Amino acid sequence: MTTQIKYIVYGLLIVGLTFLFINCKKISEPEDENGGEWIETQITTNDSDQWQPAVYENRIVWQDTRNGNDDLYMYDLLTSAEIQITTNNSDQRRPAIYGDKIVWQDNRNGNRDIYMYDLSTSTETQITTDNSNQEQPAIYEDKIVWQDNRNGNEDIYMFDLLTNTETAITTIVSRKGNPSIYEDKIVWWDERNGNFDIYLYNLLTSTETQITTDNSGQYFPIIYGNRIIWQDFRNGNDDIYMYDFLTSTQTQITTNESAQQFPTIYGDKIVWRDQRNSNWDIYMAELVL
Ligand SMILES: [Ca+2]
Ligand SMILES: [Ca+2]
Ligand SMILES: [Ca+2]
């Protein structure tokens, strides 16, 4: 009799635990359509504000207010170590990273300049010295590009770390901004036609190309590989569009009548912020061949 009760209790226990295990597994492991799993990780825990993140391989850099002014910090996913990149009491903002090099805009000289920190040599270098504002840097290998106000309007400038030379990429008087660089191609937004369009400069051929001609605004271009993506208002609301150099064609990526903004691209993945659910969400489009 005692043995029988033991078996019944053990049996119920095993059934109960199995049921719990299966259901807990379902709740704790949401699977995506490909059967993979999205694992979320908190990178910063400091009580102050961390924002403007940029990523290169295992390194994440961001703008951080923990010291009462903006500094740059970096987290290494391989070593799980956080390090402070800048210590100057003025504001260091808008970081970009490529390999061992981090660039940003810095107001320590009373106006904004571009600075660089090299993780391999632990050295900081001032890239621009002009008294006007140099802002919004981007970097690819040894080339740094930024938005420059030295001519009384916004131009795009470049510094080549190999040749130690600074070059004006644009000279025409107009509002410009948000430069992005990939290999020998630089893109930016440009108001020279009375509305914002996307322009491209090819460093190999020294030629400038107008990518968009629509009368509405095209903004925030990002270049990666053969593709340029941007935020586009031609449909009366913000959508994401793409230009492909290989096919010389433009593609409308989003068609939802709410706003899709601030796109970014890596490989075949395009990510943006999206208002279709009445609050801002992050959406992604992936090219599946
Ligand atoms: Ca600082
Ligand atoms: Ca300056
Ligand atoms: Ca336009």
Ligand SMILES: [Ca+2]
């Ligand atoms: Ca839209």
